[in-house]
Amino acid sequence: MCRLALKTATEPFSPYEVLEAMEAMQEGYDGSGLGLLLRGLQFADFKYNSKYPILSGIAHSEEAWARMNDFMDERGYELKYDHRFAMDPKYAQTEGRFRYFLRAYRMPERFKNASQQEKDDELLLTRLALRQNGEAHGNDLTAFSFWPDVAIIKEVGWPLEIGNALRLYDGQIKSRICMAQGRQNTNYGINLYACHPFFIQGIATMTNGENTAFVPIREWLQARQFPGYVGYQSDSEVFAHILHYTLRELKLPLEAYKHIITPLSGRELDVHPQGDFLKGLKQTCRRLIIDGPNAIIGTLSDETCLLAMDQKKLRPATVGGREGEWAIASELCGVAAMVPDRDPSLDFQPMREHTIIVPPDRKELKIWSQQDPFQLPPLA
Incomplete structure (x- = not known):
């Protein structure tokens, strides 16, 4: 298991805050890699x-x-x-x-x-x-x-040591979003490109878990002949590419992502208000159905943040925070470290049908269920 941490805030903050939060979850990674993605950038010596x-x-x-x-x-x-x-x-x-x-x-x-x-x-x-x-x-x-407005840092080693090596505590770089993954190498060789988060045209995801459906998903994506669907030093990179395919190629809203990677059962779709459309989507994208366990955290160019789980829900994740400042992490202690002054009774662990969305205004989080309808794009 890896460990994931995301913080999003109205006021830019140092990535070192998130690295310190990773220390609270250090038993979940082995020093084989750290990935940082920063959005909403602010540099001390340059008006960006x-x-x-x-x-x-x-x-x-x-x-x-x-x-x-x-x-x-x-x-x-x-x-x-x-x-x-x-x-x-x-x-x-x-x-x-x-x-x-x-x-x-x-x-x-x-x-x-x-x-x-x-x-x-x-x-x-x-x-x-x-x-x-x-x-x-x-x-x-x-x-x-x-x-x-995106910067990515990846390196092999322990998160806080990498932060110290690059002096990320010095305030020279701040951002409104920081995604961090402490990697536990399970299936592949140590490779910088294998560190999460994965990024493609403004879309980023990081994942804790195993994607046992990796090979058929990778082959299906590569068959689209889109230049960016390459790489795959990690079985988790496909999650970013599926999200990209959902939003940029199919031009569907974010809520459709969950219906593609973990569709509802036929019985559930029979009574769903958008059942006919979702049955067609499930059939068309059936090769993109994941087989976890996975917890997926992502961000979009407009600074929307998201969290989704697979059906097995064996890789937990928690979201918590307050207006203007939210955190998502693999463990509750990670959330507490990033937003200590929140109301912890409002922390939330999503179930299999949920997508957690923190909108760009960061006023409150949205708990969306696959059982709920969503806005479909108009017919061409």
Whole structure:
């Protein structure tokens, strides 16, 4: 089992707060990886324009660093900000890493009048090209994300030690959302890309559990021939891709995600107010049904946060908080560490049919059930 923690707040906060909360759940991970995703960014030394995409990753050598710079220049990107981590050399995590980078760019001039879809596809293809470039040179360059208002940090080691190595306690980076996963390596080799959260075109998820339906899901997604449905160093990466497919390809609302990964039974659909539609969706997307146990935590570009469980519900997760500040974690102690001044009697553990949604306004959480109807898009 891994351990997951998410905090979302109206006022930006340091990711180190979430890393400290991870310490309360440290028996659930083994130091084989940490992933951090930050949204709603604030830098101490730069007034960030949230329209600028941020490239996140690691250059493992000076040659890889130069190659990356040349690639971005040739593609027409103008560098606006280069965040430099104040590395602490006493931590082993700093060895063999030439540069951790978070770099904000202005998009090429040719995209000035492009549609949003064209811009989104360009950012995806640029990230994938950089990843492939690194893989072709002995994995000397990793590219975790390239998207506006998102930064991702991944490293092998214990969460708090990685935070200390990168001096994440110094207030140089803050965000309104921080997702964190402490990895317990169970099925695959240690690989930076295997650390959660997983990210694709503004959509991010992280998961605690085992996805025994991984292979058929991966094959079905790859058959869509969408460029971003690649990678899969972890069986949990498909959860991000299914959410992307639900929202971006099918153009369905967030509530439909739960109906795709864990559909209701035929008997339940017979009496559901949208039963006919949901039966068709279940049949069309039957290869995307998961077989847990899994707890899935996610975020969207508008800063919506979500939590969903599988039918088995053997990987618990809890949500709690107050207006303006909410937390989701694998354990109750994680929630308590991130939002200590909440009313704990209002903490909630979802059941198999629930999707927990924290809207961007963060006023209150929404507990949605698959038994309830949801707003369907108009027919074309």
